[in-house]
Amino acid sequence: MWGIIGTWAMVEEGILLGGRHLSENGSVMDAIEMAVKDVEKNEAYTSVGLGGLPNEAGQVELDAAFMDGKTLSVGAVAGIKDFLHPVSIARSLLDGVFNNFLIGPGAEKYAIENGFERYPMLTQKAKERWETHKLEVEGGLAPYIGHDTVCVVGIDSHKHMATCTSTSGLFYKKEGRVGDSPIPGSGYYVDESIGGAAATGLGEDIMKGCLSYEIVMKMKEMSPQAACEEAVKSFNDKLIERRGKAGDISVVAMNSEGEFGAATNIECFPFVVMTQTRGLMKFEVNQKGEIKSC
Ligand code: ASP
Numbered sequence: 654m655w656g657i658i659g660t661w662a663m664v665e666e667g668i669l670l671g672g673r674h675l676s677e678n679g680s681v682m683d684a685i686e687m688a689v690k691d692v693e694k695n696e697a698y699t700s701v702g703l704g705g706l707p708n709e710a711g712q713v714e715l716d717a718a719f720m721d722g723k724t725l726s727v728g729a730v731a732g733i734k735d736f737l738h739p740v741s742i743a744r745s746l747l748d749g750v751f752n753n754f755l756i757g758p759g760a761e762k763y764a765i766e767n768g769f770e771r772y773p774m775l776t777q778k779a780k781e782r783w784e785t786h787k788l789e790v791e792g793g794l795a796p797y798i799g800h801d802t803v804c805v806v807g808i809d810s811h812k813h814m815a816t817c818t819s820t821s822g823l824f825y826k827k828e829g830r831v832g833d834s835p836i837p838g839s840g841y842y843v844d845e846s847i848g849g850a851a852a853t854g855l856g857e858d859i860m861k862g863c864l865s866y867e868i869v870m871k872m873k874e875m876s877p878q879a880a881c882e883e884a885v886k887s888f889n890d891k892l893i894e895r896r897g898k899a900g901d902i903s904v905v906a907m908n909s910e911g912e913f914g915a916a917t918n919i920e921c922f923p924f925v926v927m928t929q930t931r932g933l934m935k936f937e938v939n940q941k942g943e944i945k946s947c
Contacts, residue, residue, distance in 0.1 A: 667691035672927030705821025722814030722845030804851030832856020848908030855900025877914030
């Protein structure tokens, strides 16, 4: 029973590609990488990869991660500039005993040494958006107006599970700022004996609750949908109680049976799923846990 789930509407084409690969008995590692690469290379998706959201200095700094649910290996990069597919660099870091998570110039040096080519990621449109919004920020509007990470979790017909993420993080972030997306347990986690989960939203808040790990642990006892809802609701309430507010938090999950779930504390969180039995599905979930197809 194969399945693949991803965050936001931008992942639809990628889920279709990954799902087709799984339907042909392909591996989950390739399927999820394929799905995320499709988003990374598409300039129309402004919060991931090519033409992503620039930081305060007008540079596109990217974070990405990969986790293998069989071996629990993690590979990740953060604050990496000018590579088209950070997710592939993250995947290539899975196998080492050491040096699995590289940042900034060290990650870029590793990428070049390992055959990844430089690619200019600050497009003209991204530069123009940065110039426009920079004026708004300087005019008093809150920065960090945009984000959205592509996160994908999957299972193949051999019951192998994996997950990966890729993002440019928050618009106008400080140089060197890293969110939850490359951090295991926070932005993603998978243990194929239970399932996998991944998160998108305000990284600074998501990492306070290690939400993806929390959801995977909850899936030992409950369905992916119940695990996502319980984790988001209780953590959102905790943040409000302790800090007076909670940032945006949206999550997706899939268990080792290929069952899936999603939850959010925002008005509408779109996600896309493809499974062996149900084909491609596009959904939205709201704060109340109501899911509708779209
Ligand atoms: N979680 C990402 C970050 O904080 C952004 C997002 O997913 O919206 O970098």
